[in-house]
Amino acid sequence: MDIFYYSIKFLIFLLYWLSVANITFRILIKRRSISASMSWLLIIYIIPLIGFSIWFFFGELYLCKRQKKIANQIWSISNQWLNKFKEHNHIFQEKNSEVATTLFQLCKHRQGISGVKSNKIKLLSNTHHTMKILIRDISLARKNIEMVFYIWKPGGIADDVAIALIQSAKRGIKCRLMLDSAGSIAFFRSPWVKIMRQAGIQVVESLKFNLLRVCLRRLDVRQHRKIVLIDNYIVYSGSMNLADPLLFKQSSGIGQWIDLMARIEGPIASMIGMIYSCDWEIETGDKILPSLPEKTLNNNQSDTTAAMQVIASGPGFPKNMIHQALLTAIYSARKELIITTPYLVPSEDLLYAICAAAQRGVNVSIIIPLYHDSILVKWSSRVFFAELLEAGVKIYRFKKGLLHSKSILVDQQLSLIGTVNLDMRSLWLNFEITLVIDDQYFGKKLLGIQQDYITNSILLDEKVWSMRAYWTRVVEKIFYFLSPLL
The missing domain is CATH 3.30.870.10 (Endonuclease Chain A)
Structure with missing residues (x-):
């Protein structure tokens, strides 16, 4: 009886570590961002049962x-x-x-047109x-x-x-x-x-x-x-x-x-x-x-x-194309950059690009909803505010409904509009589409709409934000830890 008990225990122990080793290998062999890989590894090792479940549902398989x-x-x-x-x-x-010019050249090189x-x-x-x-x-x-x-x-x-x-x-x-x-x-x-x-x-x-x-x-x-x-x-x-x-x-x-x-x-x-x-x-x-x-x-x-250019993402389409386009557009800004997004959970590269734009003298504004339909995204986005504010980015929170528009305007000339949110799901996973428009007349039309959003928004004050309760910072960090998986 003792032999049977210990045999079962050994098999469970062996299966557990084989599973951990298998998932660890799959995480490491696939080229992900370091933050995403670390999040997966920490979840697998710290809370294995939950980690295995999340991996099973969301880890690898894309299409049948x-x-x-x-x-x-x-x-x-x-x-x-x-x-x-x-x-x-x-x-x-x-x-x-x-x-x-740079963004259109990128599109031509990667999409062939x-x-x-x-x-x-x-x-x-x-x-x-x-x-x-x-x-x-x-x-x-x-x-x-x-x-x-x-x-x-x-x-x-x-x-x-x-x-x-x-x-x-x-x-x-x-x-x-x-x-x-x-x-x-x-x-x-x-x-x-x-x-x-x-x-x-x-x-x-x-x-x-x-x-x-x-x-x-x-x-x-x-x-x-x-x-x-x-x-x-x-x-x-x-x-x-x-x-x-x-x-x-x-x-x-x-x-x-x-x-x-x-x-x-x-x-x-x-x-x-x-x-x-x-x-x-x-x-x-x-x-x-x-x-x-x-x-x-x-x-x-x-x-x-x-x-115009049109950029599509998703399985079967050029990999990381929309992420590259967003980075290229942000780095092209010389005077003004205005972003509207309902979900603000950017990749590290996008976060650095936005902060760098503000730090080199570009007038950067981000407009997001004050009220949100996703608790997960709402809390995970808050952890980015301090770094953005410190870099000089203006964060406006729209108060008249859920701002669902997704747009980027660069120097009132280059516009990007479409379905892409600034979160991991839109950037790496879903079937999305973005329109790229090079036209000053269109840019001024988009600017008018964005300015109307700003008029109906509350500007986030850096000093007030720095005085928020300690428990909220803890919650933000917890959701930030999960943000690469959102």
């Missing part, structure tokens, strides 16, 4: 085998399409502004107004409508968008809708799925959220893009989910979500269509390559005809 195989093969097809796209020489920008000009772009900062314009464009569509959102929450004006989409499908427009499984759980439990499919709309549940799939892929890899593509010429993208702000998460008491979207007409729509086609193929296995640009804007258009 079928999706991963498609993602790995997808760029061979995409490169063929890009070569045909590059034959349209007249749509490419030959020269960029001084502040944007120059900046695309002749794009008419309009900023939309009111969600109800944005959806009304979107409904009009959906109703006027002639060929196809492709949509992808992280959240589609039925109710209010979101239902009006659904009705417009159904009516377009019934008159013969090819409609595809891709929604994240976890973000749009309310939609997939609603009658809208059946109604849309009966109307001929292809509805895809992206990255299906199912605990039974935990052994196949990570559950926290999410489809976070927000894109609407109409007739391969009109495109919407930005931070807005498909949800009525008057109804969405009102029980949380944080007010309306404040978003920023861009409506674009021009050849950049074909590039964004290529990103959508890659996502669609990863989910369905079907190829839906977008058509090449058929027309460009005249130079006498009244609105901006901006030069």
